[in-house]
Each structure stands twice: as C-alpha cells, then as structure tokens.
Amino acid sequence: MNVLIVEDERSLSHEMEIYLSRQNLNCDVAFNGKSASDKIHANSYDFVLLDLGLPDMDGLDLLRESKKAGIESAFIVLTARSEVEDKITGLDLGADDYIAKPFSLAELHSRMQAILRRKHGLKSNVMSVHDFDIDIQNRTVHCKGNSINLTKKEFDLLHYLALHKNRVLTRIQLTEHIWGDVLEDDYESNYIDVHVKNLRKKLSAQSSVDWFETVRGVGYRVNA
Numbered sequence: 001m002n003v004l005i006v007e008d009e010r011s012l013s014h015e016m017e018i019y020l021s022r023q024n025l026n027c028d029v030a031f032n033g034k035s036a037s038d039k040i041h042a043n044s045y046d047f048v049l050l051d052l053g054l055p056d057m058d059g060l061d062l063l064r065e066s067k068k069a070g071i072e073s074a075f076i077v078l079t080a081r082s083e084v085e086d087k088i089t090g091l092d093l094g095a096d097d098y099i100a101k102p103f104s105l106a107e108l109h110s111r112m113q114a115i116l117r118r119k120h121g122l123k124s125n126v127m128s129v130h131d132f133d134i135d136i137q138n139r140t141v142h143c144k145g146n147s148i149n150l151t152k153k154e155f156d157l158l159h160y161l162a163l164h165k166n167r168v169l170t171r172i173q174l175t176e177h178i179w180g181d182v183l184e185d186d187y188e189s190n191y192i193d194v195h196v197k198n199l200r201k202k203l204s205a206q207s208s209v210d211w212f213e214t215v216r217g218v219g220y221r222v223n224a
C-alpha cells in the first residue's frame with residue numbers, strides 16, 4: 001500500500017512517515033498543496049492523509065478538486081481545527097475519515113485498516129481465499145492450519161491481489177502500490193515476476209487450487 005502524507009508541519013509528517021513505514025506502508029510526502037496536488041494527479045495512492053491548514057491552500061479545496069477529478073485514493077483529513085463544520089464539509093466532500101490533532105499514530109493506522117475493510121467489504125482482518133486465510137493485521141498466511149512463510153514483498157503482493165480479487169492488476173500498478181516506485185516501461189518489471197513465481201510456488205505446495213492467474217502480457221489476477 002502506498003500513502004501520500006500531506007502535512008506542512010515537518011516533525012509531524014516525519015513521525016507519520018517513520019511510523020507508517022514500519023507498518024509496511026510506502027510513504028510519500030508533500031509539504032504544500034501544490035506539490036500534493038501534482039503528486040495526487042501523477043500517482044495512484046491507496047491513502048492520502050490530508051492536513052487542512054496548508055501554507056498555500058485549504059486542504060478542503062484540495063479534497064474537492066481531487067474528488068472532482070475522480071481520484072480513487074482513500075482520504076483521511078487531519079486537522080487541528082475542531083470546528084464541527086469543517087468535519088462535516090470534509091465528510092460531505094468525500095473524505096473517508098477525519099482525525100483531530102493531536103492524534104496517536106496507532107489510532108491513525110487502525111483507522112486506515114478500518115477504511116480498507118470497509119472499502120473491500122471485509123468483516124474482519126482475516127481474508128479467506130479458497131483454502132488460504134490471509135491475516136492482514138498479523139501479516140500471516142495459513143492454509144488448512146499450516147502456516148506459510150512468506151517474505152515481506154510476497155505477503156504484500158498476495159494481500160494486494162486478494163484485496164482486489166477478480167481484477168487484473170498490471171505490473172505497473174503492483175510496482176507503484178507495493179514498491180512505491182513508478183515504472184517508465186513494463187520491461188523493467190521482471191522482478192515482480194520473480195516474486196510472483198516464488199509466491200506461487202509456496203502457495204501451490206499447500207493446495208492444488210489454481211486461483212492465482214497470470215494474465216499474459218498484462219499482469220496478475222486472484223480469482224475468488
């Protein structure tokens with residue numbers, strides 16, 4: 001998952017970046033509205049954490065503009081303003097959640113997970129795909145009671161594909177959301193194939209159900 005942190009208070013944005021990176025999120029940072037707007041339009045983020053009091057722009061305008069442009073990222077509004085009106089405006093504009101400063105980073109992270117569950121219709125932190133149980137919170141995978149040892153990137157790949165099940169994800173999308181890089185060309189993405197190959201080997205050792213599909217020339221799809 002990748003996150004854009006839009007916050008001009010450097011110490012706070014740095015703290016968020018460190019904390020969320022430790023939670024295996026790829027973080028990008030913008031310190032003003034202009035740079036945030038450029039990044040939001042150029043990249044595709046799973047989350048945008050948006051401060052309202054930016055030096056050059058009201059965060060609510062950035063939110064309004066992004067929603068109008070059809071940006072699909074989940075937005076969480078961060079603000080020191082306690083006015084109920086701002087909160088209502090933010091939610092009316094399509095923010096997914098709202099958190100008042102000062103907030104605990106653990107709470108921010110748990111709200112992000114709640115948004116993910118809501119967005120993908122999950123009832124708990126454990127996703128089941130055929131015989132496999134993928135625990136998002138503890139980052140474990142089990143098949144019929146056996147624990148499967150995945151690397152960090154293998155887990156991220158499986159998690160992301162399972163969240164977007166029945167949809168083909170391109171190598172470019174996977175690179176952006178899992179590695180946080182932007183590829184210029186598809187041929188640069190062979191390393192994804194290597195991770196997928198290893199992941200698939202570990203999964204197929206447990207179960208013969210072939211639900212992890214390669215869509216030739218495009219990418220991958222988890223069929224569920």
Ligand code: CA
Pocket residue numbers: 007008009051052053054055
């Ligand atoms: Ca601010």
